[in-house]
Amino acid sequence: MPPTLIDGKAMSDSLLLELTQTVQQFRANTGRDPGLAVVLVGSNAASQFYVEAKKRACHRVGITSYDYRLAASDGQGALLELIDHLNQDPDIHGILVQLPLPKGFDEQLVIERIQPSKDVDGFHPMNLGRVFQGLSGFRSCTPYGVVRLLEHQGIATAGAHVVIVGRSNIVGKPLAALLVQKGVDATVTLAHSKTRHLSHVTQSADILVAAIGVPEFITGAMVKEGAVVIDVGINRIEDRRQPKGYRIVGDVDFDSVSPRCSAITPVPGGVGPMTIAMLLNNTVEAARSHAGI
Numbered sequence: 055m056p057p058t059l060i061d062g063k064a065m066s067d068s069l070l071l072e073l074t075q076t077v078q079q080f081r082a083n084t085g086r087d088p089g090l091a092v093v094l095v096g097s098n099a100a101s102q103f104y105v106e107a108k109k110r111a112c113h114r115v116g117i118t119s120y121d122y123r124l125a126a127s128d129g130q131g132a133l134l135e136l137i138d139h140l141n142q143d144p145d146i147h148g149i150l151v152q153l154p155l156p157k158g159f160d161e162q163l164v165i166e167r168i169q170p171s172k173d174v175d176g177f178h179p180m181n182l183g184r185v186f187q188g189l190s191g192f193r194s195c196t197p198y199g200v201v202r203l204l205e206h207q208g209i210a211t212a213g214a215h216v217v218i219v220g221r222s223n224i225v226g227k228p229l230a231a232l233l234v235q236k237g238v239d240a241t242v243t244l245a246h247s248k249t250r251h252l253s254h255v256t257q258s259a260d261i262l263v264a265a266i267g268v269p270e271f272i273t274g275a276m277v278k279e280g281a282v283v284i285d286v287g288i289n290r291i292e293d294r295r296q297p298k299g300y301r302i303v304g305d306v307d308f309d310s311v312s313p314r315c316s317a318i319t320p321v322p323g324g325v326g327p328m329t330i331a332m333l334l335n336n337t338v339e340a341a342r343s344h345a346g347i
């Protein structure tokens with residue numbers, strides 16, 4: 055039987071529709087719109103693409119996005135000054151600094167400069183730590199999107215062995231933090247580049263999450279028959295047959311993995327749209343909390 059394709063685009067569309075109604079309600083109650091500051095430093099083409107997609111989604115649900123562009127040559131001081139200003143601005147409820155930052159910028163310093171109550175990406179150690187402890191706080195958007203996708207798809211996490219390949223602070227670690235919480239109840243293995251016998255580990259997964267950044271790294275032989283496979287990866291690979299000269303693939307080799315699994319996220323159209331939906335969700339939450347709703 056072919057696997058179920060987990061349609062992140064459809065779920066994101068329905069979440070954006072719900073958010074549109076929440077924003078209308080917010081506007082009726084407060085006379086204001088939720089505001090998201092979108093900060094882009096430098097001219098990375100992929101970052102420009104993501105920023106535009108996030109701004110379009112804001113527009114769709116009625117969040118006002120405020121655009122801030124800095125050149126890499128403006129330096130880190132200018133970025134920190136801007137964040138200080140945005141932290142104080144009452145029209146700004148969420149601050150998104152698009153990563154990666156250009157060479158020479160200290161990403162951790164920049165992340166920690168954002169007021170935790172406006173850290174809608176959920177990268178600030180205060181939010182990460184609170185979420186890890188099972189307390190309220192902004193959940194990192196991609197991990198939160200993965201958990202919502204699993205829930206929506208009716209994929210049971212309680213007692214399931216989830217193997218996450220990749221331990222970054224923006225995907226692997228915060229996803230592990232969400233999955234081990236009471237109520238979600240997964241048993242989590244966090245694998246990385248030093249993991250021994252990686253195939254052996256991945257073959258033991260009921261749910262396998264790939265967040266590696268290596269195109270089509272996970273192959274069919276690494277996946278248990280009937281497993282659920284979540285592909286977080288977004289990689290551009292050269293393809294001269296495409297008008298743009300490249301195509302987007304995940305960290306999972308879809309062709310060899312899909313015949314073995316019970317459900318799988320496509321790339322594009324899987325986790326990516328959910329990340330944006332969760333960013334907007336967090337922004338609306340930030341605005342509501344700021345307004346005491």
Ligand SMILES: NC(=O)c1ccc[n+]([C@@H]2O[C@H](COP(=O)([O-])OP(=O)(O)OC[C@H]3O[C@@H](n4cnc5c(N)ncnc54)[C@H](OP(=O)(O)O)[C@@H]3O)[C@@H](O)[C@H]2O)c1
Nearest residue numbers: 196220221222225246247265266267286287288325326329
């Ligand atoms: N869908 C979305 O919205 C979204 C959001 C964020 C990221 N992404 C994508 O997700 C992927 C991961 O992003 P990231 O920022 O988490 O990447 P990252 O910071 O580069 O982390 C990659 C992780 O993969 C591990 N890894 C690399 N090579 C490996 C190997 N051969 N075997 C086992 N583990 C290996 C690394 O291990 P070490 O720690 O040992 O180095 C690291 O933990 C990328 O494709 C990125 O584009 C997608």
